Amino acid sequence: MAEKNNSASLSGGKKILVLAIFAILSFLIVFGLNKVIRKTKVTPPTPPQEVVEVSSEEIIPVNVSLSDYDVTVGVGITKTIEAIGGKSFAWSSSNEKVATVSADGSVQGVKPGSCDLSVENEFGRTAQCHVTVKKTVYLTIDDCPMGYTGEILNILKKYDVKATFFVMNTYNNRMLKKIQEDGHCIGLHTYTHTFKKCYRSQYSYFADLEKLSDIVESYTGERPNIIRFPGGTGNHVGGKLNMRRMVNGVEDLGYRAFDWTASSGDATRPRPTAEKAAANVLGSCTQDSEIILTHDKPCSPGALEIFLPALLKRGYVFETLDHHPEQSHMSKTWYERTVSKNEIPCEALTADKEFIDLEVGKSATLKVTMTPENSTDYVRFVSDDPTIAKVTLEGIITGKKPGVTQIKAIASSGQEAVCSVTVADKLESNTEVEVSSGGDNQ
Numbered sequence: 001m002a003e004k005n006n007s008a009s010l011s012g013g014k015k016i017l018v019l020a021i022f023a024i025l026s027f028l029i030v031f032g033l034n035k036v037i038r039k040t041k042v043t044p045p046t047p048p049q050e051v052v053e054v055s056s057e058e059i060i061p062v063n064v065s066l067s068d069y070d071v072t073v074g075v076g077i078t079k080t081i082e083a084i085g086g087k088s089f090a091w092s093s094s095n096e097k098v099a100t101v102s103a104d105g106s107v108q109g110v111k112p113g114s115c116d117l118s119v120e121n122e123f124g125r126t127a128q129c130h131v132t133v134k135k136t137v138y139l140t141i142d143d144c145p146m147g148y149t150g151e152i153l154n155i156l157k158k159y160d161v162k163a164t165f166f167v168m169n170t171y172n173n174r175m176l177k178k179i180q181e182d183g184h185c186i187g188l189h190t191y192t193h194t195f196k197k198c199y200r201s202q203y204s205y206f207a208d209l210e211k212l213s214d215i216v217e218s219y220t221g222e223r224p225n226i227i228r229f230p231g232g233t234g235n236h237v238g239g240k241l242n243m244r245r246m247v248n249g250v251e252d253l254g255y256r257a258f259d260w261t262a263s264s265g266d267a268t269r270p271r272p273t274a275e276k277a278a279a280n281v282l283g284s285c286t287q288d289s290e291i292i293l294t295h296d297k298p299c300s301p302g303a304l305e306i307f308l309p310a311l312l313k314r315g316y317v318f319e320t321l322d323h324h325p326e327q328s329h330m331s332k333t334w335y336e337r338t339v340s341k342n343e344i345p346c347e348a349l350t351a352d353k354e355f356i357d358l359e360v361g362k363s364a365t366l367k368v369t370m371t372p373e374n375s376t377d378y379v380r381f382v383s384d385d386p387t388i389a390k391v392t393l394e395g396i397i398t399g400k401k402p403g404v405t406q407i408k409a410i411a412s413s414g415q416e417a418v419c420s421v422t423v424a425d426k427l428e429s430n431t432e433v434e435v436s437s438g439g440d441n442q
């Protein structure tokens with residue numbers, strides 16, 4: 001019994017021990033599991049973001065929509081339609097003789113009419129845009145701002161028409177700001193409009209242009225890059241000046257020069273009536289794209305009141321010259337006078353120097369020879385970097401800051417001669433520099 005008791009008490013102790021171990025293990029298991037469960041709840045596993053994006057794109061094709069579904073555009077004018085939905089778009093026009101469309105959705109009017117543009121994205125989803133192409137007219141007002149500019153601006157506002165104002169330096173310069181605020185385009189005409197002064201030499205012409213640009217900038221904060229030569233490029237008053245070289249010269253400086261294709265004749269003497277000036281415009285607007293010349297003259301407001309509604313009725317859209325598709329546009333007279341049938345093209349052009357070393361502020365002349373010598377070509381000079389060395393129309397090079405650049409002489413037939421120019425603060429004393437003020441190769 002004693003043994004039994006003994007064994008019973010022993011087994012009782014074991015029981016307690018087993019129970020204790022069991023309790024500890026249970027506690028650990030439950031506590032541990034709970035921790036694992038809690039951890040799982042707090043941070044649920046997420047698939048990588050990129051995978052989600054790629055798979056959703058593959059599965060769901062995106063429809064394509066457009067910024068505009070019905071567009072009116074003038075002949076020669078470009079408008080951009082934005083496609084939304086997808087990453088790559090293929091555009092096409094139902095009639096490229098009416099309007100063309102490029103890969104980025106730029107629509108250009110070719111001739112009056114209408115057609116449809118289609119766009120397809122990478123999922124094969126498509127959208128269409130209807131295009132109406134109208135004739136384009138660029139209305140230009142020269143010799144302003146003068147006494148009628150305010151009245152002209154009111155009439156343009158009434159017909160919701162934008163124009164290009166070729167301005168001068170006048171007593172009424174404060175109107176420059178008003179022209180800009182009304183959304184019109186400002187072009188440079190001339191500071192003085194005195195032909196004898198501004199056409200005395202190429203330098204006086206460019207000095208006149210710069211002076212006017214300063215005036216316009218002081219009122220509008222902008223330097224225009226659209227210009228009209230006083231009297232146009234076909235003028236007889238430019239006299240000895242070679243207008244082809246002048247046009248090349250202004251283009252090299254980043255300007256765009258525009259003559260006109262239709263005229264109101266409002267600056268001729270005796271002054272026409274408003275009715276006559278309007279009839280002149282309506283009679284000469286026959287093409288799909290016209291540039292109209294008018295002035296700030298007494299008959300101009302009355303003429304505008306007649307021909308603006310008439311041209312709108314004829315289906316013209318009014319645009320400003322900064323939207324013209326050409327870099328520059330010259331008159332017929334200019335082409336007749338400068339592109340003669342008796343041209344002798346330049347076959348080769350050689351410069352008298354391949355290298356020139358110059359001090360800052362000093363000048364040297366690059367002389368060129370054309371082959372054959374009696375070539376009717378014109379040569380102009382361009383600097384690769386005018387901040388290092390600038391060059392005049394005659395080939396006079398002036399050092400501006402230390403560095404190396406190239407001066408190119410270009411004949412109108414396209415032949416080139418190149419000279420490398422090194423500009424330094426101070427040259428070694430044995431280096432000779434030819435300084436000249438002449439050098440006209442014509």
Ligand SMILES: [Zn+2]
Nearest residue numbers: 142143230231
């Ligand atoms: Zn003028």
